[in-house]
Amino acid sequence: MPQKQLTAPDILAAKGARKLAVLTAYDYPTGLLADAAGADVILVGDSLGNVCLGLPDTLGVTMADMLHHTKATSRAVKSALLVGDMPFLSYQTGIETAVANAGRFLQEAGARAVKLEGGAEFIPHIKAMLAAGIPVMGHLGLTPQQIARLGGFKAQGKTARAARKLVADAKALAEAGCFALVLEAVPAEVAARITREIDIPTIGIGAGPDCDGQVLVFHDIVGLCPGLRPSFVKQYVDLWTPAREALSAYCAEVRGGRFPAEAQTRRMAADELAEFQAASEYGDA
Numbered sequence: 713m714p715q716k717q718l719t720a721p722d723i724l725a726a727k728g729a730r731k732l733a734v735l736t737a738y739d740y741p742t743g744l745l746a747d748a749a750g751a752d753v754i755l756v757g758d759s760l761g762n763v764c765l766g767l768p769d770t771l772g773v774t775m776a777d778m779l780h781h782t783k784a785t786s787r788a789v790k791s792a793l794l795v796g797d798m799p800f801l802s803y804q805t806g807i808e809t810a811v812a813n814a815g816r817f818l819q820e821a822g823a824r825a826v827k828l829e830g831g832a833e834f835i836p837h838i839k840a841m842l843a844a845g846i847p848v849m850g851h852l853g854l855t856p857q858q859i860a861r862l863g864g865f866k867a868q869g870k871t872a873r874a875a876r877k878l879v880a881d882a883k884a885l886a887e888a889g890c891f892a893l894v895l896e897a898v899p900a901e902v903a904a905r906i907t908r909e910i911d912i913p914t915i916g917i918g919a920g921p922d923c924d925g926q927v928l929v930f931h932d933i934v935g936l937c938p939g940l941r942p943s944f945v946k947q948y949v950d951l952w953t954p955a956r957e958a959l960s961a962y963c964a965e966v967r968g969g970r971f972p973a974e975a976q977t978r979r980m981a982a983d984e985l986a987e988f989q990a991a992s993e994y995g996d997a
């Protein structure tokens with residue numbers, strides 16, 4: 713029997729019933745792996761810029777990039793809810809643009825929901841998307857599309873005043889109809905309070921253990937991202953070292969004439985070979 717793919721209402725209904733495991737993915741193989749691992753939600757995050765496109769941040773990620781990668785991921789995902797991340801300036805410039813761009817994730821790329829960064833200032837955009845039939849996931853706390861204004865990748869909600877603003881924004885997003893809310897790099901106490909006070913699932917990343925679910929970036933979990941990792945990331949396996957060793961071994965074998973060996977070589981059948989060798993160089997074809 714074909715497995716039913718999770719929907720935004722399924723994710724909403726999980727609040728208080730079970731913890732949600734969310735993973736990012738960016739293409740067909742990472743989508744296959746994340747889906748096979750049993751993720752509830754697979755997010756094609758605009759972290760695409762950092763982990764796949766070699767960009768220093770997410771500001772250079774475009775709608776074209778996101779649609780291209782969401783399409784590829786959607787061909788792999790059969791069980792999880794697939795969420796497309798709205799990139800910088802795809803929704804901030806106006807409500808009509810926001811709905812049109814959000815709609816493209818569903819119409820062209822196979823996503824069944826979108827995520828956007830920001831608080832109460834985007835309620836009109838979110839309501840318009842919902843009216844068009846597009847489920848929306850919110851994202852508060854460290855919102856990487858704001859790094860130019862924030863002055864870098866900094867934890868948010870550390871003062872009582874900033875924490876109160878986060879709680880107010882979370883309530884506004886929940887009341888507007890978001891089906892889930894990502895909380896990134898906020899103190900655990902603030903995330904716990906938001907989780908208690910809103911009736912949609914909170915999905916934490918660097919937001920402590922009390923959220924309704926957690927999200928991590930695919931490349932961080934499997935150790936495919938060299939360089940500094942934020943302290944809240946847990947790397948479950950190091951794929952970088954064995955992958956680099958395998959690729960170096962291949963290069964050395966090619967240079968040393970050891971690849972391809974007999975096992976990777978296709979040879980002619982003996983009778984065809986005899987006929988081939990008997991024919992003169994310019995003989996009949």
Ligand code: KIV
Pocket residue numbers: 736755756757758759760797851894896917927928929
């Ligand atoms: O872009 C992304 O991958 C994200 C997650 C870290 C939540 O926004």
